[in-house]
Amino acid sequence: MTRTSDTIIEIRDIKKSFPGVKALKGVSFDVARGSVHCIVGENGAGKSTFIKILTGAQPASSGEIRLNGEPFAPYHVSDAIAQGISCLYQELNIVEDLSVEQNLSLGQEKHKFLFPKRADNLDKARSILANFDESIKLSDKVSNLSVAQKQIVEITRALVTDCSVLVMDEPTAALSLGETTKIMRVIERLRDSGMTIIYISHKLSEIFEIGDSVTVLRDGEMVATQPLKGMTQTDLVRLMLGKVVAEQYIPSTGARDETVLEVRDVSTRKLRDINFDLKKGEILGFYGLLGAGKTEVAEVLFGHDCRGEIRKDGNIINMKSERDALRSGFALVPEERREEGIFGLLGIAKNVPLMNMKTVMKNGLVSGKAERDLADKYIDMLQIAASNRNHPVALLSGGNQQKVVIAKCLNRDSDIILMDEPTRGVDIGAKQEIHNIIRDLANKGKSVVVFSSELQEITGLCDRIVLMYDGKVRETIENGENIDTDYILDVVAGKEA
């Protein structure tokens, strides 16, 4: 009786303001039943706020949503779930200390006087899980699962509750390529079974791979809603930014003939016989799937215990801690910006010198003036958008936070800078700026090691690329005009040469 192309959700002029900020300035569009509807926009465009309203986590200030033609104004998350809208948030929202089964029913248990009744949908849950990943058992403790597996548990949880609309907020942000592909297949299967999916992502390739239509938000306003068919990535980016950003590999200008770092036969519990060199003024990329050992290589270079030999400028160095690594001339921009990079409560001026307090000390004391000057220098140099250098860094946008972390790292003035996922969760404009900063560094004679799970970033940025698979270095290739991305994918996916 209903056609698959009819409208399931109508959104009419949704507005939301927080004290001092208008997060949404009137958003209206329709979502077709059984489609994958993507929402894109830069950080701060209002995507997260919109999702929170749609899923009942926050009320809208004004406007109306209709679900299946009926007015829909969820008062609480459980209202939305009861009416068939489930959401996968950007952060994993499962409870590590509970089992898979307990997580699947969390908050939705049927009960009598708070005693849970035996779940009647366990078989269903088991079969859904098996569909995605047979190795996950209902009795497994979630803390023992990988990130992708946790994500699958979250998806399963939504499916078990019989939702008709599944909202996914950057589900692949923390996933490796292989795992992303897996999730893409899952989404396709869900769509084919008639579910409506609202999909939010920074990764344009994914959107074009699975999306049917797209809504573009910019600064809290809806810029466009249109089918993806017939659009190009450039079209979409233009809509998002109002300007086109193309990324092309530009080789570093340095001579790159002096070896500053030699890593020989380094092994840990997760790495086997790692060998590579790093030249002065070079950007070296590490690429591989999640679990291939990129992060572990970064850890070894930043003072983690290992067997094997690391030579810097020809001398064997022996590092036992992060502080040893810093002393030996390494600096790290860590993967988890919020948890390992910034000091959210402190202002930019206090964040920047923390890796190298000497730069703001005069006669053994901290000089306020030196601190301010230093902060201004980096705000200027890295184009950090902040109204005030004492503003808590936690209140800055993701890209600007990342720049603060980089500034802190640059201030160390180390010879070798390690960057683990330097642009994760950063919007496209800031990403470009960060890449320029990295190139600049290399051109000034620093050596940069970039660990990234984004191939585009690696090929657009690095002079040489180390390909990793299963804790081993598979191959080191020179970047160039005609780099073969298909070949790279084959190597990191473990395909034998």
Add this chain to the structure above:
Amino acid sequence: MKYLMHYLQTDMQKVILMGILAALMIGLSIASPNFLSITNFTNVLLKVAIIVIIASAANLLMITGNFDLSVGAVLAFSGILHAYMSKHGVPVELSILITLIVAMAWGGVNALTVSVLGINPVIATVGTLFIARGFAFLIARWDGGANIMMGLPRDFVDFGRDPVFGLVPLAIVVMVAAVAIFIFIEKRTALGRKAYAIGANLKSAKLSGINTVGIVALLYVLVGLFAGLSGVLQTSRVGLASPTVGKGLEFDVIVAIILGGTSMLGGVGSTFGMVLGALVVGFTANGMVLLGIPFYYQTIAYGVILIGTLLLSQKFGTRAKA
């Protein structure tokens, strides 16, 4: 004016404390004719001196996200130890020195358990509290009584009672010095900067090469030192060392720090705010005794001020931010 607005926005709690303090001053001046006098202010300062001296160090410790519940016991232990040694022939100066070293060792125990071994400070420092308090009683008992007073040499008491420059009591001088030292550490030294960083984000601090274990350990030792110093000062001033002193002092210290705007989670706070917090508590207690109010109202007032200040600053703090 603009500066004032900025101040209002960022330091709401301090403003509220100043307001409470001003209201207390005005109210008490009207209610009690004996309130407004130099001796009374000296009394209040002497009373809060012990709290402020310890809280100066403990404040920076809390800024790193840690705290110490053993300060009261270490204070009692140090007082008793100092008295015991002085009584049994150790020169007062040497005795003070040894006491301070032992007090630092108590801080070292906390440093070891909390900072190095990573035990939760609640349990670890309560353990130290029990041990130090138990030994305080035992030392007094080994001396042959429940406290030590008789046979203390004259210069033992003189140390605590003789005013500095014939004007200011030593405890107040030490208090001012402690506050000055820690404001200085907070504003002008790498130690202060790093303490804030540790409290703001421990993991980032580690990856930035900050010696997190060492700094937290150092601060525990400093808190021990200042608790010991307070014990020596208090014992000397009173002229009697009792193992029962300082019960509940750990809460007084924490209340002063929290009232002053330091977060238990670390990362924010200031020595200046802590001093304000201690003064509010001190003047409230002083005023209530001056007015002859029974002591249990003081306990209630304590709780009301603590919760009330936080609620107020929350209310006005958010409004100012909006």
Add this chain to the structure above:
Amino acid sequence: MKKLLTMAVVATGLTVAPALAEDKIVLGKIPYTLEHSYHQSIVEIFADHAEKYYGAETIVVDGQANSDTTLTAVENMISQGVDAIALHSPDIGMTATAVAKAHAAGIPITTTLIYPESKNAPHIAPQEALSSHRMGVVATEQWIAANPDKPVKVAILDFGGFEQVVALRTAPFVAGVKSIAPNAEVVAQQNGFGNTVKSMEIMLDILQANPDVNIIFGANDDMALGALAAAEQLGRGQMDNGVPLTEVIAGVDGGENAMIKIFDPSSSFKLTHGQVRDNARAEVDTMVAMVRGELPMDSWMEIPTLSQEIDYWNTSLAGAQRFLQENFSFDGSLEELLSN
């Protein structure tokens, strides 16, 4: 395992487990709190006396000034099967419960200082009220004699509302004061928590609000000493060779710390009263008599002991020296200490 080892080592190192020999009488003594020297002394004399005169064992469990802990101690002693219990309780109501429990188990019990309203067990009754009254009289007389023009103003430090402290100490003291100076006024009464440092802080505030206070009573010596320290800090606390100048301070217990001040002619802490030895002996004697069946265990009997009043003007130094030796196992010389 480590923990167990620590436990074992520590415990065996410290224990002299009292062997509950069949033929020996075992006496249980529950002091109010071992944190005060008065109670440390009484425990010592108690055990000594029990051993010397009756060959009896003593088990001591601290009541820690807390009715819950004290009752727990009573219950545990009952289950340990001691022959008799001596209880110095912090609370009247709880004492009734403890006595009832001991009697239900057929164990004789004595109470000290605090007795249950049921009045069904022998009670050691130090005559504190008498001496407190006398201190009030002496202090007021001395003050008025030296300062006839200054009306008597009293400040009191107590334990915060314990009724027995009111009945035995503060109320009789005030009555004594008023018997000499009917217009005397109690201008401040605050909780000194039985603690010298707290008392000092609070007395500073009291003297600030009421600078005309001239008689101070601390409901134990620790509080009186705190009051003295406060007075000294304000440049008071002095006497001119025993003639009151600024105020007169009185305490209770009579330990050596207090005594040395009382007999210092220039200090204003001048009176106290106390009794340790007789209380301890009376407890032991009564208990053994009950165990032997010479005394009924469940009928009221008051065994009065003198809480000796000691003050600078009426007690000789030799008398004070003897008091300390008898009650606090004092082995020094008061005279020598005073001359230092």
Add this chain to the structure above:
Amino acid sequence: MQVQSKLMSLVKNQNFVLLLIFIALNVYFASATKSYFQVGNYFNMLTQNAALLFTAAAATLLMKTGNFDLSTTANLAFSGVLYAILAGMGLPLTLAALITLAAGSCFGVVNGLLVTRYDISPFIATLGMMFIGGGVALLICDGQSVRNGLPANFMGLMRSEVLGLPISILIAAVGVTVSWIMAEKTLIGKYAMAIGSNKNAAALAGINVDRVVMGLFILVALCASLAGIMTASRIGTGDPRVAEFFFMDVIVAIMLGGTPLTGGRGTVIGTVIAAMIVIVIGNGLNMLGILVFWQTVIKGVILIVAVTINEKFSFEKLRDQATPSKGDAGAGNGQTMEEWSLRRGNIL
């Protein structure tokens, strides 16, 4: 092989280790003093600490959410005094008890409101209530313990026996069992764990976090209030200064039992065994005639050593094996820095 691995996992089970310690202590005390290992003594220990047992069991649930209550001592004293006052006024004991429980639960309501509605940290909120409650307890009786006009059956509650068991032991058994059922068999335990482990996830899963936390604060307050009634009935008077260290004992038992202050895990069984260990040590040392000051020292040493063993040996190894590589662990904690800082900015 299998037996061995089972044995290994048993050794790594924290509760099993605690149980071993408990048994070892009993063996030691039983051999060191003959008055220890007797039915009467165990009855004594349980009667005296019945309140601690069921309050700690209930507070375990609260601690699992990452919250705790320092005001239990104040509540206990306040409730005991109020109960005695009401009974002394001639109210039937049942009615007096009900009114007292209602008044005592207000502690939980205020604590809960301050923590959930006003985002004040549980330490500060309940510390404030500790001061206020303690003051009010002294205020309503003017600092004097209440025993005037108490009915003859005032102590009946703690004197009566059912099937030869003192009623207080039964109350403790029922209380502990109820808490255990709540923790293990009902959704409350699961929700408490979810809230402590990942508050965001719990909220987004549709759990009313505030209501659960509030409910548990009230539960703990009710237990503390009942503890007050039982204590008053046990000692036969409403004493405002009773059980000074009750709150500390409760928290120590919970933490020794393996529930961290931050919540997320822990068991009622662990708490109960840990509480029994604390109780047995106190009783045994008294039976051995060890000076109270040495007992204090020993208590401190045991506390530090036991928690060190708990945290460093049995548990951490388990965790190490369970935790996947660092890269995977990242997104676990739901509370983001921004939220933290904003919240802190508002509160402090």
